[in-house]
Amino acid sequence: MTDSPTGGNNLGREFSRLAQVVSQLRERCPWTGALTHESLLEYLLEESYEVIEAVEAGHTRAEDADELSGELGDLLFQVLLHARLQEEAGNFSISDVVTGLTDKMIRRNPHVFRADGSLQDSTTEDTAEIERAWDAVKKTEKHRSSPFEGIPAALPxxxxxxxxxxxxxxxxxxxPDKASGVPDxxxxxxxxxxxxxxxxxxxxxxxxxxxxxxxxxxxxxxxxxxxxx
Incomplete structure (x- = not known):
């Protein structure tokens, strides 16, 4: 039985150890040390698709969930490598990434969290309301003038x-419904x-x-x- 995400200390230790391993690989492994953001992109894409393949293959069941766990680990490794490169450049660390993501999830989900991060006494079951709140906060954060801004143009x-x-x-x-001849x-x-x-x-x-x-x-x-x- 693995620790719950809210389990605390053990998760923190394991994550810190993983970040340390990535740092040591950058320092002592010539292949890992030569990686750049640009050279990592093909691996980031490949690992993302392998996670998708694992889910589509049904590796979410208890008997073979280890396959999905491994693929998620490979994807996390890519995130840690990109963050380590930025830490070496003096810009930010994986700690900043985690803190920023935590703050963003609290900010964009006011139906679950108060501004200080504590839980709301009650929540809503209206998914449309949740989407509206998320989009409103995101629009303020990103200063977007169009609903289509921020969609990656390189998506398939x-x-x-x-x-x-x-x-x-x-x-x-x-x-608009322009293709009336498309079969139902x-x-x-x-x-x-x-x-x-x-x-x-x-x-x-x-x-x-x-x-x-x-x-x-x-x-x-x-x-x-x-x-x-």
């Missing part, structure tokens, strides 16, 4: 389209078949579906979608 096209439409929905903006579907399997067929037809016409969808997202965000009905 499908993820980019999904995130863009989610942001539009949360901002009360309407996503009821489940994930049917949707997958439609997307697979769309890619096949794109290839037949010599078109790149990734680039086409990315351009469609750019057109949507540039035209200033109208407010929701």
């Amino acid at each position: 096209a499908l993820a980019l389209a999904a995130k863009t439409q989610e942001r539009a929905r949360r901002a009360g903006l309407r996503v 579907f009821e489940g994930e399997e049917e949707l997958g078949e439609i997307l697979f067929e769309t890619v096949r037809r794109a290839a037949e016409h010599g078109l790149d579906p990734e680039a086409a969808l990315r351009r469609a997202v750019r057109r949507f965000t540039a035209q200033g979608p109208g407010t929701a009905d």
Whole structure:
């Protein structure tokens, strides 16, 4: 049985030891010492996808959860390496990352926490209200003038389209229904078949579906979608 995240001392010791190991690797391992933010990016992306693969493969069950635990560890290693590089440059440390994240979670979840970090006496079950509060705080923090600011442009096209439409929905903006000829579907399997067929037809016409969808997202965000009905 592992310690609960609220267990305290043991978690703190283990995390500090891990950060120390990363520091020692940077100092004593030539390969790790030569890493840069730029050279680490491919590993960050690879480890992120391996976490996704572990979840999709069902490694969340008790009998094989160790697989997911290992992949999460590999992803955490990437975070620690990036933070260590910044500590060496004199900018910030992993401690600053942890403190900043803790403060942000408290700030963006006023339905759970008071401003001082103590728990609220009660909370809300209204997810729309939670999203509105989160977005309002985030808008103030980031000084964003558009709901689409901050969406990584390098996301795969499908993820980019999904995130863009989610942001539009949360901002009360309407996503026009332009493709009335798209077959209806009821489940994930049917949707997958439609997307697979769309890619096949794109290839037949010599078109790149990734680039086409990315351009469609750019057109949507540039035209200033109208407010929701």
